[in-house]
Amino acid sequence: MEKKLAKLDRTDVRILDALQRDGGLTNQQLAEQVGLSPSPCSRRVQKLEEAGVILRRETVLDPRRLGLDLTAMIQISMDRHTPERFANFEATVAEYPQVQQCYLVTGQEADYLLKVVVPDIDQYQQFLLNKITRIEGVTGVRSSFVMRRVIDTSALPLTYMD
Template sequence: MSDKKLVKIDRTDRRILEELQHHGELTNQQLSERVGLSPSPCSRRVRALEDAGIILRRVTVLDHKQLGLSLTAIILIGMDRHTPERFGAFESRVATYPEVQECYLITGQDADYMLKVVVPDMDHYHAFLLNKITRIQGVSGVHSSFVLRRVIDSTALPLGYL
């Protein structure tokens, strides 16, 4: 269980977070107008949300297909041993691969990890799999699935629960 305290979020904070999740490019002036605050209090609230670790970072979302990254694969990976050292080594290694967009330690499957990988095509995927993933010590099984269509592709969290 995490020792981190949950931060109390009020309606204004939630509105700020909703706007930033969908429009991270907003200036403080634009954000303050959208949430009904003057710029100084808005800026202080954003800084407090950053300091509390709620806003982790701001990124620009790119169109993968426009950049020639047409193949998205979901890879389930089994490990030969379930030790902290084995898992730590695997996680450190995949963190260095730019093709890996997401990596989860999972349960409920015949796998230990689930990766989301983006590459240009099947040839690149094949090279990634053979030259990187299967070379990681401890990888005992790999099952690949390929995304046909992105039905929902969102980074926004459901803030209605707050």
Template sequence: MRQESLKLDRFDQRILAALQRDGSLSNQQLAEEVGLSPSPCSRRVQKLEEAGVIRGRAVLLNPKALGLDLTVLVQISMDRHTPERFEHFETTVAGYEEVQWCYLITGQSADYLLKVIVPDMDHYQQFLLNKITRIEGVSGVHSSFVMRKVVDSTAVPLGYL
């Protein structure tokens, strides 16, 4: 069943769009950008946070500037489809700093899709052999290496609101 979504007016939408572009905006800057005075703007942001629409604010780092030059999309197949196997896998990969995201997927021969960021192929090989393939239940791994990021966004589409 679909969760009932919060009704957002044009000011809420402007607030969300502005914060997605720059989460470091002060309340004063945000209010000026969306056309509100600071107090109502602050109340709206608080309401959006309390409703779970805004989960938090983060600093986005440039992996290449930090020497993390290799991005890998990894498809993982599991030997058994049991809640215990999946829970163990998910808990384990959640502890690996190389894993930027992990999705349980369908429609493929794989069960999971991971995005992994490492400095180079040697580091990926070590990650794969010493971490991923040692997780109980992993029966297959298929790695795809990102050549170029054409679209790489963290923004949620607001055009459907």
């Protein structure tokens, strides 16, 4: 399947950059930041949404202020590499609100890499033992715990597009 790349000009890139920094900007604020009047700015954002470049807008919360003090990176190994096994695993972890990210990976012993956020180590242990290790096909789990967030962003690099 061939991917279709979006054709973006400098103004589109400025719009995307501004929205990545603050998805809550009003159209008026966004237009002022990128040097457009509101109507053309709104049309461009709509085109970027329709083209699938903008998937959604999110509000980023501070996990520590919500009592979610432990972030774990979990490497998961599976017993069989079949589409059914992977589909079952992915559907199951998608149900867990503790899982912020799930990636099917290659180049290491693990098949999946999960980012999980929980209040503390006790909650992590319960999540691990009562949820993750009970998923059919999971044969190995290796956990690492985040000590400090050095860079924590979902913003994509747009500087190479200029």
